[in-house]
Amino acid sequence: MIGVILKISARNVWRQKKRSFLLAGAIAFGMFVITAINGLTGGVVDNIRVNFSHALGGHVFISGSEYLDRGTIVYRIADDEKLLTALQQNGESIAAVTRRSQAMPSLIFGSRQAMQLVYGVDFQQEDKLLGSLVVTGGSLKDVTNEQLIILPRSVAERLGVEAGETILMRLDTVTGQRNVGEFVVVALIEDQERYGISAAYVNRGYLNTLVGLGLEDYQALNLFLTDMEQADALGQSFRAALGVPEPKRLAEVQDMDDEEAMAAMFGFTRASEVEPWEGIKYQVTTINQIMEPVEAAVNALKTIGLAIFIILLVITMVGITNTFRMIMIERTKEIGTMRAFGMQRGVVRNVFLMEALLLSAGGALAGLIAYGLAAFILGRISWDTVPAMQFFLDQGRITFTASFREITFNTSLILAMGLLAAYFPAKAAAKLSPVKAMSSNL
Amino acid sequence: MAIIELADVHKIYTLGKTEVHAVKGVSFEIASGEFASIIGPSGSGKSTILNLIGCIDQPNSGVVRINGTATSGMSDRQLTTLRHQTLGFIFQSFNLIPVLNVYENIEFPLLLGKTSVPKGEVRDWISYLIEQVGLHDHIHHRPNELSGGQRQRVAIARALVTRPAIVLADEPTANLDSKTGQSILELMKKMNAELNTTFIFSTHDSSIVGLTDHVIRLLDGTIVEEVYQKADRDTEAMS
Numbered sequence: 131m132i133g134v135i136l137k138i139s140a141r142n143v144w145r146q147k148k149r150s151f152l153l154a155g156a157i158a159f160g161m162f163v164i165t166a167i168n169g170l171t172g173g174v175v176d177n178i179r180v181n182f183s184h185a186l187g188g189h190v191f192i193s194g195s196e197y198l199d200r201g202t203i204v205y206r207i208a209d210d211e212k213l214l215t216a217l218q219q220n221g222e223s224i225a226a227v228t229r230r231s232q233a234m235p236s237l238i239f240g241s242r243q244a245m246q247l248v249y250g251v252d253f254q255q256e257d258k259l260l261g262s263l264v265v266t267g268g269s270l271k272d273v274t275n276e277q278l279i280i281l282p283r284s285v286a287e288r289l290g291v292e293a294g295e296t297i298l299m300r301l302d303t304v305t306g307q308r309n310v311g312e313f314v315v316v317a318l319i320e321d322q323e324r325y326g327i328s329a330a331y332v333n334r335g336y337l338n339t340l341v342g343l344g345l346e347d348y349q350a351l352n353l354f355l356t357d358m359e360q361a362d363a364l365g366q367s368f369r370a371a372l373g374v375p376e377p378k379r380l381a382e383v384q385d386m387d388d389e390e391a392m393a394a395m396f397g398f399t400r401a402s403e404v405e406p407w408e409g410i411k412y413q414v415t416t417i418n419q420i421m422e423p424v425e426a427a428v429n430a431l432k433t434i435g436l437a438i439f440i441i442l443l444v445i446t447m448v449g450i451t452n453t454f455r456m457i458m459i460e461r462t463k464e465i466g467t468m469r470a471f472g473m474q475r476g477v478v479r480n481v482f483l484m485e486a487l488l489l490s491a492g493g494a495l496a497g498l499i500a501y502g503l504a505a506f507i508l509g510r511i512s513w514d515t516v517p518a519m520q521f522f523l524d525q526g527r528i529t530f531t532a533s534f535r536e537i538t539f540n541t542s543l544i545l546a547m548g549l550l551a552a553y554f555p556a557k558a559a560a561k562l563s564p565v566k567a568m569s570s571n572l
Numbered sequence: 573m574a575i576i577e578l579a580d581v582h583k584i585y586t587l588g589k590t591e592v593h594a595v596k597g598v599s600f601e602i603a604s605g606e607f608a609s610i611i612g613p614s615g616s617g618k619s620t621i622l623n624l625i626g627c628i629d630q631p632n633s634g635v636v637r638i639n640g641t642a643t644s645g646m647s648d649r650q651l652t653t654l655r656h657q658t659l660g661f662i663f664q665s666f667n668l669i670p671v672l673n674v675y676e677n678i679e680f681p682l683l684l685g686k687t688s689v690p691k692g693e694v695r696d697w698i699s700y701l702i703e704q705v706g707l708h709d710h711i712h713h714r715p716n717e718l719s720g721g722q723r724q725r726v727a728i729a730r731a732l733v734t735r736p737a738i739v740l741a742d743e744p745t746a747n748l749d750s751k752t753g754q755s756i757l758e759l760m761k762k763m764n765a766e767l768n769t770t771f772i773f774s775t776h777d778s779s780i781v782g783l784t785d786h787v788i789r790l791l792d793g794t795i796v797e798e799v800y801q802k803a804d805r806d807t808e809a810m811s
Contacts, residue, residue, distance in 0.1 A: 134683040141671035467667040470628055471681040471730075472656020474649060564628040568663070 135477065139484035142457075143492075153450060154493035157544055160442035161497025162504070164540050167435035169505055169530030171428045174522045176531050179358065179421050181521050184262035185329070187228040187251065188352025189361045189417045192368060194410040204304045205349045206231075207410060213351060216371035223364055225356045228255055229348035231337050235301035237281075237330070239289040246285050248299070248330045250337030258354065259331070264520040267318035268293025279313035280331040282321040291315055299332075303342030311340045320520055358417065365416040372412040377419060443544065447551035450489070454482060454555035458562075465559055466567025475560040482556030483549055490548030494541045505530035574601035574637075575737060575770050576625055581634030583620050583793075594620040596793040597634070602772060602786060604737070607764045609781050610774045612790035618774035619742050621790070625772065626659055626740045627651045639737060656684055660731030662741035662760075662773070666723040668715040668730075675711045678702065678729045685734065701729040704766075705759060721752035725759065732763060739763075741773035745780070757783055 143150045183189050194207035207213060217227070231250035236243045251259065253273040260270050266283050279297065291297055292315070299311045313332060321328055335345050343349075355361060369376060383391035458465075465478055513519050514526040523529070583595040595617045602608050610618045623629035624636050627643050628651075636643045638658055643651065660681075661667075668677050678698050682689070702708050705725035715723055724744060731739045741760065745753030757773075761783055764771045773784075781787050782801075789797035 131683075134680075138669075138671065145671050463665075463667060464669060466628075467661075467663070467669065468680075468684075469652065470626065470655060470661050472652055472684045472734075474652050474684075477684070565623050568623075568628065568667075 131477065135480050135484050138481050139488055142485050143488050149453060150489060153453060154489050154496060156446040156449060157490055157493025157548070158496035158500060160439055160446060161494045161540060161544060162500045163442065164435055164439035165498060165501040165532050165537060166504060168432060168536045169501060169532035170528070171431055172531035172533060173529035175421070175425060175428050177522055177524050177529060178424055179417055180524070181262055182420060183354070183358070183417050184258045186352065187230055187256065187259060189355045189358050190353040190365050190368065191350055191415045193350040193413045196410055197407045202306065206304065206343055206347050207349065207351060208347055209410060212372060216368050219371065220364055220367055223355055223357070223360050224353050226354040228252065228352045229334065230350045230352060231334050231341065231343060231348055232350070233301050233337060233341050235299045237285065237289060238298040238300060239291040239295070242289045244285050244288045246330050247328065248332055248337065250334035251331055252334055264320035265317050266320055268316050270317050273316070275314060275316065276333055276336050277313050278316045278333065280317045280319055281315050282328050282330060283318045284321040285330065286315065286318045293318055299340065301340060305342055307342065309340050311336065361416040361418050365414050368414045372414065374412050374414050379422065439540065443547045447547050450486060450548060450551035451555060454486065454552045458555050458559045462562065462567045465562050466564050469562070469564040470568065479556045479560035482552055482559055486548045486552030487545060490545050494544045498537065501532070573604055575604040575639055576602040577637040578624070579635045581624060581631045581636060583624065583629070584632050594793050595624070595631070598795055600788055600795065600798060602770060604770055605768045606770050606785050607761055607783070608772045608786035608788065609784040610772065610788045610790060611776065611778060611781055613776055616790040617793040618790060622740050622742050622772065622774055626661060627655050656681065656734065658737050660734065660736040660739040662724070662727045662731050662739065662744045664743040664746045666715070666727050668723055668726055670715050673712050673714050674702065674707055674726050677715070677726055678733050681730060681734045698733065701732055704763065705729045720748050721756065724748060724756050728756070728759060728763065732767065732769065736769065738770045738772065741771065743774055743776070745775065745777070
C-alpha cells in the first residue's frame with residue numbers, strides 16, 4: 131500500500147508544479163538559512179581553534195612555577211624530568227612540541243612606550259605559528275636574527291615604529307632586577323587583541339637571557355596533537371601525571387567571582403591564598419578550555435539561528451496548512467471516487483501526509499544543495515585583503531562545517547513540522563463522506 | 573437468487589431547514605447477472621438508490637442487503653471493504669484520477685486490496701479489459717488526453733477490474749452524445765454477458781431501456797413500475 135500512496139502523492143505534488151515549487155522553495159530557504167548559520171559558525175569555531183592553537187603554540191599547554199625561599203614566584207620549568215616522562219608516555223598522540231618563555235615588558239621607541247605580552251619562541255620549530263601570522267609590514271622570510279621582534283600592528287602604531295627599525299625592551303628579571311634589551315622589528319602582524327591574543331614574538335634564548343633564565347629554560351611546554359579532539363583526554367593524562375587537579379568547566383563557575391572562576395577553570399592560585407610549595411607547580415590547560423567562552427558565544431548565535439529557522443518554519447507551516455485545505459477542496463470528488471473504490475480513510479489521510487512529507491523532504495534537500503553550492507562558491511573566494519577577518523578564516527578562506535547531527539536534526543524538524551501542518555487538512559479529507567464528496571460540484 | 577435486496581427503504585436528506593424525502597419505502601430485488609436499469613426523471617431518487625446499493629450512503633430506515641448481508645450497522649471500514657470486494661462504479665462524469673494514465677486508472681482499485689495477485693496475472697487481466705473496451709492504443713494516455721466516450725470506457729474497465737459481483741452506473745451516458753452513449757451501453761451489456769456481472773444503471777432516457785433485463789421506474793422516490801423484460805424475451809424466444 132505504501133507504494134500506491136507514494137505513487138499517487140508524488141504525482142499529486144507534480145501536478146501543481148508552481149504551487150509545489152513555491153512551498154518547497156520556502157522550506158528550502160529556511161533549511162538553507164539554518165544550515166548556513168550552523169556551517170558558518172562551525173567553520174569559524176574550527177578556524178578560531180586552529181588559529182588560536184597556532185598563535186599559542188599548541189593544543190595542550192603546560193606551564194610551571196617555582197616558589198623561591200624569599201617568597202618570590204618564578205615562572206619556569208627548570209627540572210623537567212617528571213614532565214618528560216609524561217611526554218614519553220603520551221608520545222603517540224603528540225605531533226610536535228614547542229617550548230616558550232614569556233614576559234610583560236615595556237617596549238620603547240623614542241619617547242613612546244607600551245606594555246606588551248612577548249613570547250619567546252624557537253622560530254625554527256614554530257612553522258605553524260609563522261604560517262598563521264598575517265603580515266601587514268616587513269617580512270617573516272628571515273627569522274635567523276637573534277634579536278628580532280615580530281610586533282602587532284596596533285602596538286607598532288602606538289610606538290610609531292616601522293619594520294626595520296630598532297626598539298628597546300625594558301623588563302624585570304625573575305629575581306626582580308631591571309634589564310634592557312635591543313630588538314629589530316622584522317615584521318608587523320595583524321593584531322588579534324579583540325580575540326584575547328595580542329603578543330609580540332622574539333627568540334626564546336635572547337628573552338631568557340634578558341629575564342635571567344638559562345638559555346634552554348622554558349616557562350611553557352606546548353603540545354600539538356595528532357588529533358585535536360584528543361586535547362581533553364591528553365590534558366587529563368598530563369594532569370594525572372603531574373599532580374594537577376582537574377579544572378572546572380565554564381558552566382560550573384557561573385556563580386563565582388572572576389578571580390575564583392579563573393582559579394577554578396585554569397588552576398591559577400588566588401593571590402590571597404598563595405602558600406609556599408616545593409619543586410615545580412604545573413598548570414595544564416587545553417585549547418578546548420580556552421575555546422569554551424568562544425563556543426558559548428557561538429552556541430548563543432546558533433540558538434538565535436534556530437529561533438529564526440523555527441519562525442520561518444511556522445510561517446511556512448501556515449502556508450502548507452492553507453494550501454492543503456485548498457487542495458482538499460479541489461480534490462473532493464477525487465477523494466470520493468477513491469473512497470467509493472475502497473480506499474480506507476487512513477489511506478486517504480496518508481496520501482496527503484505523504485505529499486507534505488515529499489514537499490518537506492524536497493525542500494530540505496534543495497536547501498542543502500543551495501547550502502553546498504554557497505559554501506563551495508564562498509569557500510573559493512580569498513579574503514586575504516581583509517586582515518581583521520583572518521582569525522576566523524582558514525588561510526584566508528571561509529570554511530563551512532555543518533555537522534551531520536545538526537543537519538539531521540534540522541531535516542527531522544522540517545519533516546515533522548511539514549507533517550504537522552498537513553495533518554489536520556489530511557484528517558478532514560479522510561473524514562469526507564463519500565456521498566457528499568461524489569455530489570460535489572467542484 | 574437476489575444479489576441485491578431493498579426492503580421498505582427510506583432516505584431523507586436535510587437541506588437547511590427543509591427535509592427532502594428522496595426515497596419513500598422502496599422495495600425490490602435484483603438477481604445475480606441481471607442487466608437492470610432504474611429509470612426516472614431528475615429528482616426521482618435514482619442516484620440515491622444507487623448510492624444506497626453502493627454503500628456510500630445509508631438509509632434512514634429499511635434494509636439494504638448485498639449478497640445477503642444487511643449493510644446497516646456496518647462500520648465505515650467494513651463498508652469500504654465491502655465496496656472494494658463486491659462493487660464497481662461508473663459515474664456520469666467519469667471521475668477518473670487525473671494524475672494516472674489509462675492503465676493506472678484501471679489498475680488503481682486492485683492496488684487498494686490486501687490480497688496479492690501475481691503481477692503477470694494482473695497485467696494480463698488489465699490488458700484483456702483494455703482490449704475489450706477498445707483502448708489498446710491509449711494505454712499511456714492521461715484522462716485529459718481522451719474523449720468523453722474513451723474516458724467512460726476507461727471507467728467501465730476500472731469498474732470491472734476487481735471482478736466485482738455488481739457494477740453500478742449512475743447515468744453513464746448522460747455526458748455523451750447519443751451515438752457514443754449507445755456504444756457505451758452496448759459495451760456494458762457485452763461485459764455483463766461475458767463476465768456474468770450484475771449491472772445496474774440509472775438513466776432518465778426511456779428509449780434505452782429496451783436493452784435491459786429488468787426495469788425499475790421511479791417517480792418522486794417511489795417505484796411506479798417494475799418490469800422483467802428478460803423473462804418476456806426468453807418466453808418470446810421459446811415460442
